[in-house]
Amino acid sequence: MSKLTDDYGTFVSKLQRIAAERCQPLSGTFELTGRCNHACSMCYISRPVSDSAAIVRELSADIWIEIARQAKDEGMLFLLLTGGEIFVLPDFFEIYRPLTGMGFLISLYTNATLVTDSIADKLAETPPHRIEVSLYGANTRTYETVTRVPGSFKRCMKGIEALVKRDINVGLKATITRQNVDELDAMQKMARHWGLPFTASWLLTRRADGMPSEIEECRLTPSEAIAIEASDPYAVEEWCGGGVVSKTDNFYCQAGRASFVIDFTGAMNVCSDFPAPGAKVPDIGFRKAWEELRRFVEGAPKLSAECLDCDVIKYCAICPAWSYLENGKMAGSVDYLCSIAHERKKRYESQK
Amino acid sequence: MIRKESFLLQTVGGENLLVPVGAQVMDTNGIITLNETAAFIWDLLEKDCTIDDLAAAIADRFEVTMEQAVSDVRSFVDKLDQNGLLE
Numbered sequence: 001m002s003k004l005t006d007d008y009g010t011f012v013s014k015l016q017r018i019a020a021e022r023c024q025p026l027s028g029t030f031e032l033t034g035r036c037n038h039a040c041s042m043c044y045i046s047r048p049v050s051d052s053a054a055i056v057r058e059l060s061a062d063i064w065i066e067i068a069r070q071a072k073d074e075g076m077l078f079l080l081l082t083g084g085e086i087f088v089l090p091d092f093f094e095i096y097r098p099l100t101g102m103g104f105l106i107s108l109y110t111n112a113t114l115v116t117d118s119i120a121d122k123l124a125e126t127p128p129h130r131i132e133v134s135l136y137g138a139n140t141r142t143y144e145t146v147t148r149v150p151g152s153f154k155r156c157m158k159g160i161e162a163l164v165k166r167d168i169n170v171g172l173k174a175t176i177t178r179q180n181v182d183e184l185d186a187m188q189k190m191a192r193h194w195g196l197p198f199t200a201s202w203l204l205t206r207r208a209d210g211m212p213s214e215i216e217e218c219r220l221t222p223s224e225a226i227a228i229e230a231s232d233p234y235a236v237e238e239w240c241g242g243g244v245v246s247k248t249d250n251f252y253c254q255a256g257r258a259s260f261v262i263d264f265t266g267a268m269n270v271c272s273d274f275p276a277p278g279a280k281v282p283d284i285g286f287r288k289a290w291e292e293l294r295r296f297v298e299g300a301p302k303l304s305a306e307c308l309d310c311d312v313i314k315y316c317a318i319c320p321a322w323s324y325l326e327n328g329k330m331a332g333s334v335d336y337l338c339s340i341a342h343e344r345k346k347r348y349e350s351q352k
Numbered sequence: 353m354i355r356k357e358s359f360l361l362q363t364v365g366g367e368n369l370l371v372p373v374g375a376q377v378m379d380t381n382g383i384i385t386l387n388e389t390a391a392f393i394w395d396l397l398e399k400d401c402t403i404d405d406l407a408a409a410i411a412d413r414f415e416v417t418m419e420q421a422v423s424d425v426r427s428f429v430d431k432l433d434q435n436g437l438l439e
């Protein structure tokens with residue numbers, strides 16, 4: 001018998017590998033709502049809190065719990081609850097509470113701005129294994145330039161404090177855009193101040209629902225992005241060790257092999273970025289939806305001839321989702337990824 | 353002795369995992385892995401059992417001597433106790 005703490009990450013990867021071999025849906029994401037109290041320009045999903053068309057399509061707590069029950073029977077162990085912003089849902093705890101007794105390792109994604117003392121108290125009664133709080137800046141001006149909501153920085157700080165005070169396992173994850181890139185160090189410092197783990201991501205995807213997006217003004221230039229990446233020894237090791245893309249598989253992630261996403265309408269999809277195949281879990285049940293997702297992933301096109309021939313493919317993260325979101329078809333190169341891959345090659349090969 | 357109800361046993365392939373539920377997550381963040389014998393004992397501990405009950409079941413199931421079974425059970429039960437897994 002052993003308790004996993006230090007080697008937790010390695011063990012989780014091992015479980016994912018085993019699950020993928022058995023086609024077991026080990027890791028699920030429930031996108032409980034598409035609505036959010038922020039209006040970030042780089043967001044791939046967010047709709048206004050008052051969006052009544054979205055509200056009527058959201059699932060009830062009973063349906064989410066039934067989906068979780070069926071998912072558990074098929075082998076789900078890791079469950080991420082995300083949005084939009086989960087705490088805009090008045091019935092969030094009606095969904096969350098029963099899930100905490102079902103034997104899942106639950107994570108929550110939130111911006112923490114709606115986490116009051118009373119919400120933090122309720123979370124502390126049956127805590128998730130982890131809460132990841134998104135961070136958009138290290139001061140009021142920058143944070144609120146991104147979120148476009150006055151008062152949101154202060155509320156976020158109070159929310160984080162409330163969680164930390166109750167010893168809930170919190171991590172901070174910064175989304176890096178052109179608006180806040182200069183504050184990366186300052187955000188890291190904030191995490192250190194609370195003694196919290198910190199991650200940062202800068203690879204921004206387009207909206208999948210076809211609604212207008214301001215992604216071009218938010219994305220970092222390849223040189224800015226790779227300068228940040230190069231300071232992370234794990235990322236450098238991964239890219240210099242052969243990269244992530246497989247020339248024989250279409251998706252290199254665990255989508256449709258060990259992971260899935262269910263959106264706020266109950267549609268099961270490849271990942272949060274890629275809303276396909278949209279198998280309706282409430283109508284056909286979890287197992288059939290999972291089979292449909294597996295068939296979709298198996299049938300998706302492999303790499304295009306152009307990508308197969310590419311001399312920087314080991315520095316690229318191309319996948320059918322990216323091709324689809326950028327160019328409308330599931331194979332083919334993506335300009336932004338090409339420029340990033342070339343920048344990686346330039347930087348990492350000159351370091352050798 | 354009897355196991356706490358605040359853990360659920362899950363399996364992924366051949367891996368047996370004890371997952372804390374509810375308020376227990378605060379004390380046991382993460383998962384506990386069990387080998388086959390330990391998972392077998394954990395199942396039996398759903399009902400109140402003595403060391404001898406458990407050892408007899410182990411000796412029967414895994415074809416080991418009673419002496420060996422008692423020693424395995426004692427060491428596993430000690431670990432359960434240390435990790436707060438028993439009522």
Ligand code: SF4
Nearest residue numbers: 253255271273319321
């Ligand atoms: S974008 Fe592609 S690689 Fe990333 S999670 Fe989605 S399907 Fe997988």
Ligand code: SF4
Nearest residue numbers: 307310316333334338
């Ligand atoms: S997207 Fe561009 S860089 Fe990536 S493999 Fe295809 S051609 Fe190469």
